Amino acid sequence: MNRLSVNQITVDGRSTRELVEGCVRHGIPAVGLWREPLAETGVEAVAKLVSDAGLRVSSLCRGGFFTRPGCLDDNLRALDEAAVLGAPCLVLVAGGLPPGSKDLPGARAKVMEMLAVLAPEAAARGVRLALEGLHPMFCADRAVVATLGQALAMAEPFPAAQVGVVIDAYHLWWDPRLAEDLPRAAGRIASYQVSDWILPLAADTLRSRGLPGDGHIDLTALTRDVARIGYAGDVEVEVMNAEVAARPLDDVLADLVRRHQELVLPVLA
Amino acid sequence: MNRLSVNQITVDGRSTRELVEGCVRHGIPAVGLWREPLAETGVEAVAKLVSDAGLRVSSLCRGGFFTRPGCLDDNLRALDEAAVLGAPCLVLVAGGLPPGSKDLPGARAKVMEMLAVLAPEAAARGVRLALEGLHPMFCADRAVVATLGQALAMAEPFPAAQVGVVIDAYHLWWDPRLAEDLPRAAGRIASYQVSDWILPLAADTLRSRGLPGDGHIDLTALTRDVARIGYAGDVEVEVMNAEVAARPLDDVLADLVRRHQELVLPVLA
Numbered sequence: 001m002n003r004l005s006v007n008q009i010t011v012d013g014r015s016t017r018e019l020v021e022g023c024v025r026h027g028i029p030a031v032g033l034w035r036e037p038l039a040e041t042g043v044e045a046v047a048k049l050v051s052d053a054g055l056r057v058s059s060l061c062r063g064g065f066f067t068r069p070g071c072l073d074d075n076l077r078a079l080d081e082a083a084v085l086g087a088p089c090l091v092l093v094a095g096g097l098p099p100g101s102k103d104l105p106g107a108r109a110k111v112m113e114m115l116a117v118l119a120p121e122a123a124a125r126g127v128r129l130a131l132e133g134l135h136p137m138f139c140a141d142r143a144v145v146a147t148l149g150q151a152l153a154m155a156e157p158f159p160a161a162q163v164g165v166v167i168d169a170y171h172l173w174w175d176p177r178l179a180e181d182l183p184r185a186a187g188r189i190a191s192y193q194v195s196d197w198i199l200p201l202a203a204d205t206l207r208s209r210g211l212p213g214d215g216h217i218d219l220t221a222l223t224r225d226v227a228r229i230g231y232a233g234d235v236e237v238e239v240m241n242a243e244v245a246a247r248p249l250d251d252v253l254a255d256l257v258r259r260h261q262e263l264v265l266p267v268l269a
Numbered sequence: 270m271n272r273l274s275v276n277q278i279t280v281d282g283r284s285t286r287e288l289v290e291g292c293v294r295h296g297i298p299a300v301g302l303w304r305e306p307l308a309e310t311g312v313e314a315v316a317k318l319v320s321d322a323g324l325r326v327s328s329l330c331r332g333g334f335f336t337r338p339g340c341l342d343d344n345l346r347a348l349d350e351a352a353v354l355g356a357p358c359l360v361l362v363a364g365g366l367p368p369g370s371k372d373l374p375g376a377r378a379k380v381m382e383m384l385a386v387l388a389p390e391a392a393a394r395g396v397r398l399a400l401e402g403l404h405p406m407f408c409a410d411r412a413v414v415a416t417l418g419q420a421l422a423m424a425e426p427f428p429a430a431q432v433g434v435v436i437d438a439y440h441l442w443w444d445p446r447l448a449e450d451l452p453r454a455a456g457r458i459a460s461y462q463v464s465d466w467i468l469p470l471a472a473d474t475l476r477s478r479g480l481p482g483d484g485h486i487d488l489t490a491l492t493r494d495v496a497r498i499g500y501a502g503d504v505e506v507e508v509m510n511a512e513v514a515a516r517p518l519d520d521v522l523a524d525l526v527r528r529h530q531e532l533v534l535p536v537l538a
Contacts, residue, residue, distance in 0.1 A: 097485055102485055102486065102487035102490075103487070104442075104443075104487065108445070135405060135406070136404060136405045136406070136443040136444070137404070137405070137406040137470070139442075139443035139466075140443075140466055140468060140484075140485040141468055145445075146443055146444070146445060147444075147445060147446075149445070149446070150445040150446075153445075173373075173408075174373075174405040174408035174409075174415050175405070175415070175416075176377070176414075176415060176416060176418070176419040176422075177416075177418070177419075197408075197409055199409060199410055200474075201406070201470070201474055203472055205469075205470055215409075216366055216371055216409040217371065218371035218372070218373065221371075
């Protein structure tokens with residue numbers, strides 16, 4: 001289990017302490033954290049909590065939203081928080097179209113501009129930016145970065161240690177160019193996240209994900225491909241789903257361990 | 270208005286006769302038809318109805334679903350119907366993953382196999398196959414073909430007159446490679462369809478489209494790009510939306526004419 005990480009939103013509604021204690025009980029060594037719960041508990045307190053429990057932070061969600069005015073200050077704060085937590089990367093959700101705008105190329109140019117500003121700031125704090133391509137159903141409102149190829153093209157002007165990419169199975173699994181683009185991601189994968197595509201989509205499409213193994217994604221094949229290009233980091237389970245979050249914490253964590261053993265671990269070794 | 274076409278599903282619930290008479294009243298010269306209403310009225314009768322009204326058929330929806338067993342016979346029947354109607358193309362929705370399967374490469378290979386079988390059959394009937402890339406949110410259940418680049422790669426082994434592609438703004442607008450892939454589509458565009466991306470998605474994601482101009486897609490820019498590579502065919506409005514279909518027919522058709530004049534016509538000329 002030494003590469004399994006649980007993203008906090010998978011067990012949304014619990015305190016960071018409950019998550020951390022649950023991970024310790026189930027032998028899960030890492031957690032992916034979100035900024036909102038951090039704000040409640042305090043960044044220093046969370047850093048101590050995680051560290052005292054012997055866990056590590058695999059990622060901090062999230063910075064980005066580069067098409068919103070005033071986003072720079074918020075991203076700098078997010079980088080500061082990642083540094084305090086010892087998070088190796090800050091996940092960046094690019095942001096959608098500005099209100100009333102249909103200028104997709106303009107929004108994408110804005111993302112590039114902000115990466116150029118933030119890359120040295122991240123480097124100075126020892127944090128890596130992790131640009132995430134989101135499923136195209138979120139293009140208008142959440143992320144004008146939609147594919148691995150596009151995220152890589154945006155990241156490649158920067159040193160790999162400063163700007164990496166996220167491979168999130170839910171967002172990228174459908175992409176006919178994924179296998180072709182993946183080798184270019186060698187050395188650039190800042191975070192590998194897994195969940196599953198289940199149907200029908202929930203009314204809240206953001207929270208429409210399934211546990212690994214419950215849907216249509218061949219997570220074993222994808223994990224094998226990611227491992228083949230040398231990725232040796234954590235495999236973070238990020239399931240946004242209200243029904244999953246409502247289940248007893250220990251049941252969910254036990255499921256995550258089991259699915260990791262079945263689907264992911266055999267091809268990581 | 271000589272290149273405006275109304276896809277039948279935009280006014281779902283009306284008879285083909287109501288659609289045809291409405292188009293005549295509003296000076297709309299073409300219609301895109303669906304097979305289900307054809308079955309009700311009879312193909313020969315519909316062909317006569319459209320032709321007697323002085324309209325033409327811009328496309329027939331739909332063949333495909335190549336990952337379903339027994340799909341060949343159904344596609345041959347669809348080609349026969351397209352020929353009777355004088356439809357220049359049969360729109361192909363590739364089909365999703367077979368039940369229980371996670372084999373996306375296998376499903377895509379099946380599409381290629383079926384194209385090879387159907388291309389000569391289509392040619393023999395004077396009908397062009399129109400392979401459609403669907404939005405990635407439909408990848409699991411409706412179409413393992415998701416982008417223009419992928420549809421082109423699948424079509425290119427065949428003569429352009431036999432296998433073309435559909436450019437549907439709703440499905441493709443988000444694609445970061447769209448502008449780059451579009452020139453390759455010159456001579457291969459069998460159908461150009463417009464509607465708009467509106468949010469939130471409807472509970473029935475299939476029927477979540479907006480009228481052209483109501484959403485986030487820069488339809489003027491896309492139409493200009495499509496016209497630049499020499500596309501001289503119809504601009505078909507395909508809006509799947511229960512609320513639009515419930516509005517009075519003449520109101521919807523008047524809106525379609527107005528939006529065509531505002532958004533599309535200036536860059537077609």
